[in-house]
Amino acid sequence: MSIPESQLDTWSHQGSITLSASTYKTIKSALESTGTGYAAKNYKVFLQGSYGNNTNIYAESDVDVVIRLDDVYFSDLSNLASEDKAAYDAARVAAMYSYADYKKDVLKALTDKFGIDVKAGDKAIAIKQSGNRRKADVITAMQFRRYWKFKSTYDQKYDEGICFFNESGERIANYPKQHSENMTAKHQASGLQLKPMVRILKNLRTRLVTDGKLKAGVAPSYYLEGLLYNVPIDKFARTYSDSFVNAMTWIQKEADKTQLVCANEQHYLLRDGVHNCWPIANGDAFLNSAIKAWNEWG
Numbered sequence: 001m002s003i004p005e006s007q008l009d010t011w012s013h014q015g016s017i018t019l020s021a022s023t024y025k026t027i028k029s030a031l032e033s034t035g036t037g038y039a040a041k042n043y044k045v046f047l048q049g050s051y052g053n054n055t056n057i058y059a060e061s062d063v064d065v066v067i068r069l070d071d072v073y074f075s076d077l078s079n080l081a082s083e084d085k086a087a088y089d090a091a092r093v094a095a096m097y098s099y100a101d102y103k104k105d106v107l108k109a110l111t112d113k114f115g116i117d118v119k120a121g122d123k124a125i126a127i128k129q130s131g132n133r134r135k136a137d138v139i140t141a142m143q144f145r146r147y148w149k150f151k152s153t154y155d156q157k158y159d160e161g162i163c164f165f166n167e168s169g170e171r172i173a174n175y176p177k178q179h180s181e182n183m184t185a186k187h188q189a190s191g192l193q194l195k196p197m198v199r200i201l202k203n204l205r206t207r208l209v210t211d212g213k214l215k216a217g218v219a220p221s222y223y224l225e226g227l228l229y230n231v232p233i234d235k236f237a238r239t240y241s242d243s244f245v246n247a248m249t250w251i252q253k254e255a256d257k258t259q260l261v262c263a264n265e266q267h268y269l270l271r272d273g274v275h276n277c278w279p280i281a282n283g284d285a286f287l288n289s290a291i292k293a294w295n296e297w298g
Helices: 005-012 018-031 082-091 099-117 176-189 194-210 221-229 240-254 280-295
Strands: 043-048 063-076 118-120 125-127 136-152 155-165 171-174
Touching: 005 194, 005 240, 018 043, 018 063, 018 099, 018 136, 043 176, 063 099, 063 155, 063 171, 082 136, 099 118, 099 125, 099 136, 155 176, 176 194, 176 221, 194 221, 194 240, 194 280, 221 280, 240 280
Parallel strands: 063 136
Antiparallel strands: 043 063, 118 125, 125 136, 136 155, 155 171
16 A cells, blocks of 8 residues: 555645744854954855755754855865866965864854854754754855866856865865755756655655664755655656656666766765765665555555
C-alpha cells in the first residue's frame, strides 16, 4: 500500500515562519551593530537553509544565518590558464583582516547580545534557543570566487559564493545564492510542485528516523533539495503521489547518479570524501528506505 495522498498533502505544507522571522531579525540586528570590529567594512547578512528557501517543515526549528564579508575574498584558480594566473597574482593585494580575527569579531558581536547562549562550533556559531527565539547557526563567511578568466581587474569572470573554515583549518566553499535562485526557478517551472515535494521528502525522512528505519543525519535537507532539483520537469505531476513515484523511478532507474548535481549547480550531489557532497552510501540508504516505506505503508 502506498502513502495516501492525504498524508502527502499534510507533509507538503510549510512549517511556521513567525518565530523564525523574529529570530532572524534579532540575530541580524546583533550582527549589524555599529560597535563590531567589522562595522566599517562591506558585509551582508542573509538567510540560507530550509527557512531561507521556504522548504522548512514543522519538525524543523533551526534558523541558518550567513554573514559574508566582501572586502576580503578567497579564490579557486584551478580553471585559469597559466597567463591568467600570472595576471591574477600581479593584480592581487594581500588582505590585512584575517579570517580568524573576523570570526572573533563576529563571535563577540553575538556574545555581547546573547551571552552564554552562544557557542562556537566546528563550522558555525550556534545560538541556543531561548523563549521565543529559535535555535540558530551563524556561518562566518568571506566571499569566494571560482575564477574562469582573469585578464585584469577590469576583465575577469568568476562564480561568486561563500567560504569559511572549520576548526581543522579546512576551507569549505558553497554557493547559497545560486542554490536559492535555482530552486525558485525550478519550483516555478514545475508548476509550484518542487518545494512541496521537498517538504514531503523531509517529513518522510523524519518519520523514518523516528521509526528507527533511517539513522539521524543520513539525509540532510540540503541534499534532499538537491536530489529533487535534478528531477526533470515533466516528472512533476498533478498529484503528490504521482510526483513521488515519477521522481523515485527516474532517480533509481533512469538517472546517472554520478552526474546528479547540487541545486547550486557548482558541485556534484553524490561523492565520497567531499565536504559539499552527499556520501553515496547515505544517499542510497535514504532512497532505499523511502521507497520501502512507500511500498509497505500501513
